[in-house]
Amino acid sequence: EPEVTQTPSHQVTQMGQEVILRCVPISNHLYFYWYRQILGQKVEFLVSFYNNEISEKSEIFDDQFSVERPDGSNFTLKIRSTKLEDSAMYFCASSLGRDFPEAFFGQGTRLTVV
Amino acid sequence: AQSVAQPEDQVNVAEGNPLTVKCTYSVSGNPYLFWYVQYPNRGLQFLLKYITGDNLVKGSYGFEAEFNKSQTSFHLKKPSALVSDSALYFCAVRDNRGNNRLAFGKGNQVVVIP
Numbered sequence: 001e002p003e004v005t006q007t008p009s010h011q012v013t014q015m016g017q018e019v020i021l022r023c024v025p026i027s028n029h030l031y032f033y034w035y036r037q038i039l040g041q042k043v044e045f046l047v048s049f050y051n052n053e054i055s056e057k058s059e060i061f062d063d064q065f066s067v068e069r070p071d072g073s074n075f076t077l078k079i080r081s082t083k084l085e086d087s088a089m090y091f092c093a094s095s096l097g098r099d100f101p102e103a104f105f106g107q108g109t110r111l112t113v114v
Numbered sequence: 115a116q117s118v119a120q121p122e123d124q125v126n127v128a129e130g131n132p133l134t135v136k137c138t139y140s141v142s143g144n145p146y147l148f149w150y151v152q153y154p155n156r157g158l159q160f161l162l163k164y165i166t167g168d169n170l171v172k173g174s175y176g177f178e179a180e181f182n183k184s185q186t187s188f189h190l191k192k193p194s195a196l197v198s199d200s201a202l203y204f205c206a207v208r209d210n211r212g213n214n215r216l217a218f219g220k221g222n223q224v225v226v227i228p
Contacts, residue, residue, distance in 0.1 A: 004157070006157075031214060033214070033215075035216075041220075042218050042219070042220050042221075043158070043204065043206075043216075043218040043221075044218075045215040045216060045217070048214045048215060050214075055214060056213065056214055056215055058215065091157060091158065093158075095214075101146050101163070101165070101208070101214070102148060102160050102163050103148075103160070103216060104160055105150070105157040105158040105159070105160075106157050107155075107156055107157040108157050
């Protein structure tokens with residue numbers, strides 16, 4: 001069964017460093033997303049991506065964040081200068097399209113900023 | 115803005131008994147509603163959705179949910195709970211106007227007691 005895969009499963013980084021979280025969405029899906037979940041809090045929307053551009057972003061997704069689909073399979077989230085409060089589980093997701101809006105999620109990357 | 119409320123923190127149920135996990139939502143326009151399940155150290159797994167049509171929708175692993183527009187609810191149900199159903203359950207909503215972001219509830223821990 002097709003699935004969304006994320007790497008790495010766990011990343012530890014020093015405050016101020018840049019990190020790139022990687023995702024391979026389901027191959028025929030058209031919409032791609034990043035969500036995050038800070039420990040003990042709700043899952044929060046960060047950004048959606050369609051047709052090689054950001055279609056929507058939340059207030060959390062500021063200039064520190066960027067997304068890219070560098071080739072036909074990968075979808076990345078870059079955090080330019082990490083802060084302690086960026087520590088969270090980051091989930092990538094993808095969906096097929098308008099008539100099939102359900103998003104399928106990866107297993108997550110746990111980011112720890114020290 | 116869309117939002118979801120899952121009023122209970124934890125739901126305890128004896129194996130073989132009916133399981134209900136409650137969800138109410140707020141959204142502009144008509145809702146798209148989803149339930150996801152999360153097992154330890156795993157991503158969010160799609161269970162079922164309501165888009166339009168019959169108010170009772172059936173999903174994976176014997177789960178179903180009932181959409182009630184007047185009560186703005188979308189409660190998850192299973193007639194006979196299994197110990198393996200013990201997990202964290204999330205309700206999510208988005209509108210049907212092309213806004214792709216999902217708003218999640220805080221999640222309910224379900225504990226099925228043998």
